[in-house]
Amino acid sequence: MxxxxxxxxxxxxxxxxxxxxxxxxxxxxxxxxxxxxxxxxxxxxxxxxxxxxxxxxxxxxxxxxxxxxxxxxxxxxxxxxxxxxxxxxxxxxxxxxxxxxxxxxxxxxxxxxxxxxxxxxxxxxxxxxxxxxxxxxxxxxxxxxxxxxxxxxxxxxxxxxxxxxxxxxxxxxxxxxxxxxxxxxxxxxxxxxxxxxxxxxxxxxxxxxxxxxxxxxxxxxxxxxxxxxxxxxxxxxxxxxxxxxxxxxxxxxxxPPLVIVSSSLVEDAIAVNESGVRFHDEAGPYEERVEALLGQPGRRGWYIVDDVVAREKATLIGQMPEPAVQAPTLVELASTIGVPVAALEATVAGWNAFLATDATRDPLTGRVVMPPGRRACATAPFTAIPMVVGVxxxxxxxxxxxxxxxxxxxxxxxxxxxxxxxxxxxxxxxxxxxxxxxxxxxxxxxxxxxxxxxxxxxxxxxxxxxxxxxxxxxxxxxxxxxxxxx
Known part of the structure; x- marks a missing residue:
């Protein structure tokens, strides 16, 4: 231009x-x-x-x-x-x-x-x-x-x-x-x-x-x-x-160190640890996100999104410090990133069930920033993006x-x-x-x-x-x- x-x-x-x-x-x-x-x-x-x-x-x-x-x-x-x-x-x-x-x-x-x-x-x-x-x-x-x-x-x-x-x-x-x-x-x-x-x-x-x-x-x-x-x-x-x-x-x-992620991407994602469960308010204050990630076993976590989000925000995902991985099902995604299959499936199902309500505050983490239209994480394939602390x-x-x-x-x-x-x-x-x-x-x-x-x-x-x-x-x-x- x-x-x-x-x-x-x-x-x-x-x-x-x-x-x-x-x-x-x-x-x-x-x-x-x-x-x-x-x-x-x-x-x-x-x-x-x-x-x-x-x-x-x-x-x-x-x-x-x-x-x-x-x-x-x-x-x-x-x-x-x-x-x-x-x-x-x-x-x-x-x-x-x-x-x-x-x-x-x-x-x-x-x-x-x-x-x-x-x-x-x-x-x-x-x-x-x-x-x-x-x-x-x-x-x-x-x-x-x-x-x-x-x-x-x-x-x-x-x-x-x-x-x-x-x-x-x-x-x-x-x-x-x-x-x-x-x-x-x-x-x-x-x-x-x-x-x-x-x-x-x-x-x-x-x-x-x-x-x-x-x-x-x-x-x-x-x-x-x-x-x-x-x-x-x-x-x-x-x-x-x-x-x-x-x-x-x-x-x-x-x-200040923070978990590197676009705010637009994080509002559509949930984050899971090595146990396959959510562990913090993904869209909360930056310092709280860092503290939560560093407190996890192995200091590891992944943002999880579905195909709708992955396509819509491909540019933002491509800017992340480490490459994302994709799998046709949650079962295969769990195996790829090494988290328990049942736990990941239950976590995503729980998030989607919450989004289907009219509640404005996530009872698990206190999160108040929701995906646009409260859209669920439901369309395969699914993507996991490593969480990395940076600037x-x-x-x-x-x-x-x-x-x-x-x-x-x-x-x-x-x-x-x-x-x-x-x-x-x-x-x-x-x-x-x-x-x-x-x-x-x-x-x-x-x-x-x-x-x-x-x-x-x-x-x-x-x-x-x-x-x-x-x-x-x-x-x-x-x-x-x-x-x-x-």
């Missing part, structure tokens, strides 16, 4: 108003917002299409006080969202050093409803809310009908006459002049190009999960070398370039102002440099809520692109790691939540 690719040689130098590095959710939104302001934009993308990880994902997005919630009579507000974020961050802080920016959390909460309006106006459709009562106290996480809708929704922006997109191109270094970021050096099909940005550079290159050498700086070796889910261009390029000009990285150790997302990135300017290690905004998406660290603590990664990228990416186009800056010096650290109100809430739980 074409997205306004420049067919003329890039030469050795380009000039524009705004450079956007990466075209995932944050990058797409930043390009659209900057282009809408009428400035010249250059988008740099390592792959051959826009969309980043989100087009390959399940596509769950969180919106606060959205029109979709209102249509279903769901009452939500920013304060409820902030309280949910504080609770989840307090839990994450048990195992990781956490720096949460309440200003960014609130900014996302206020602006996310507009993101919903923008996406739906562009043709993106959401089918239903995904209940996650342990994370979201109200239903606010919506499932997209097709993740590729995101890329299609923004294709017109990349075809705009004031947007030039360089595919197959990797950013290498930021260019600076007297402390201001003035552009970027990139390598592409035509060699090395220097791009000058009169307004600013937006870092939206994604996370660093596909770079084990970088992860090794923040994780134990055995985890850093573990598998990951997603595109292989999430190498931390933006993190390294921003760090080189003084950007302050936070939450880099928050790389799906990372949450570290730069501190930033309300204008999404990157903040340096001394607490001062870096002129000409903006960050959004997985390059932004202050919102990363909300990741365990679910749905804030893609929605956060679209929401704060839009604001970053607009700020870069308009030259919006924040000259206020904020607290830094030098001297006393002044906790935000959300940090205080986290501490209070933690103490209340003791």
């Amino acid at each position: 074409s997205h306004g690719v420049s067919t003329e040689p890039t030469g050795s130098a380009l000039e524009c108003d705004v450079v956007v590095l990466g075209t995932g959710p944050a990058g797409m939104a930043a390009v659209a917002a900057a282009a809408a302001d009428g400035v010249d934009v250059v988008a740099v993308e390592a792959m051959d299409h826009i969309g980043g990880n989100c087009v390959w994902s399940t596509g769950y997005l969180t919106f606060v006080n959205s029109a979709m919630q209102a249509e279903q009579g769901i009452v939500d507000d920013v304060e409820t969202f902030v309280a949910d974020a504080a609770r989840m961050t307090a839990e994450a802080a048990e195992g990781y050093g956490m720096v949460v920016d309440e200003d960014l959390v609130r900014l996302f909460g206020r602006e996310s409803a507009e993101t919903y309006d923008i996406l739906t106006a562009r043709g993106v459709r959401f089918s239903r809310f995904i209940p996650r009562p342990k994370q979201h106290t109200v239903d606010r996480m919506a499932a997209v009908v097709d993740p590729w809708m995101f890329a299609r929704a923004f294709e017109p922006d990349f075809a705009s006459p004031n947007v030039r997109t360089l595919f197959g191109t990797t950013a290498r270094r930021l260019l600076t002049d007297a402390g201001r970021v003035t552009g970027v050096l990139v390598d592409g099909p035509d060699g090395t190009t220097s791009i000058t940005a009169r307004g600013g550079v937006v870092l939206a290159t994604g996370g660093y999960q596909s770079n084990p050498e970088l992860r090794q700086r923040y994780q134990p070796n055995f985890l850093a070398r573990g598998p990951y889910l997603g595109v292989d261009t999430c190498r931390g390029d933006g993190h390294l370039m921003g760090q080189a000009v003084g950007g302050d990285l936070v939450n880099m150790t928050f790389v 799906n997302f990372v949450s570290g990135g730069f501190r930033a102002t309300q204008s999404l300017q990157v903040i340096d290690v001394f607490g001062a905004p870096i002129p000409g440099l903006y960050a959004a998406g997985d390059c932004l660290g202050g919102l990363g603590g909300t990741a365990e809520l679910g749905g804030t990664r893609i929605s956060g990228g679209f929401t704060l990416g839009r604001l970053a692109g607009r700020a870069a186009a308009r030259g919006e800056v924040d000259t206020r010096v904020r607290h830094s790691v030098q001297g006393a650290f002044l906790p935000s109100k959300l940090d205080t809430k986290i501490a209070l939540v933690h103490l209340a739980d003791r």
Whole structure:
């Protein structure tokens, strides 16, 4: 597919108003917002299409006080969202050093409803809310009908006459002049190009999960070398370039292990252990899934789906770390994976019997996320997918102002440099809520692109790691939540 690719040689130098590095959710939104302001934009993308990880994902997005919630009579507000974020961050802080920016959390909460309006106006459709009562106290996480809708929704922006997109191109270094970021050096099909940005550079290159050498700086070796889910261009390029000009990285150790599986796939599956029985809420909190799997004999488990699901979600199954196995009957599948035949048959029959009721909570595991239409696991052949602990997302990135300017290690905004998406660290603590990664990228990416186009800056010096650290109100809430739980 074409997205306004420049067919003329890039030469050795380009000039524009705004450079956007990466075209995932944050990058797409930043390009659209900057282009809408009428400035010249250059988008740099390592792959051959826009969309980043989100087009390959399940596509769950969180919106606060959205029109979709209102249509279903769901009452939500920013304060409820902030309280949910504080609770989840307090839990994450048990195992990781956490720096949460309440200003960014609130900014996302206020602006996310507009993101919903923008996406739906562009043709993106959401089918239903995904209940996650342990994370979201109200239903606010919506499932997209097709993740590729995101890329299609923004294709017109990349075809705009004031947007030039360089595919197959990797950013290498930021260019600076007297402390201001003035552009970027990139390598592409035509060699090395220097791009000058009169307004600013937006870092939206994604996370660093596909770079084990970088992860090794923040994780134990055995985890850093573990598998990951997603595109292989999430190498931390933006993190390294921003760090080189003084950007302050936070939450880099928050790389929580999880059982690698798409949320869309897991909602259609049940998981069994070596005894052929279910052992946890398959769609529950990530850390609970890991704990449950590691507590099984041999630390082994399999996701079980039928032929309807295997065909519908073949791409997601193909992305799993270990190959799936298929058999014409449950009897043969049990023999293939080495679990008791009678137990597996009874487990699947029990699950199907539950789905045939109108109960909303699985009495065995407490699961509340059901297959679409409560469809049973009943159509042969059947597929078993090995469960593997790895990494799906990372949450570290730069501190930033309300204008999404990157903040340096001394607490001062870096002129000409903006960050959004997985390059932004202050919102990363909300990741365990679910749905804030893609929605956060679209929401704060839009604001970053607009700020870069308009030259919006924040000259206020904020607290830094030098001297006393002044906790935000959300940090205080986290501490209070933690103490209340003791």
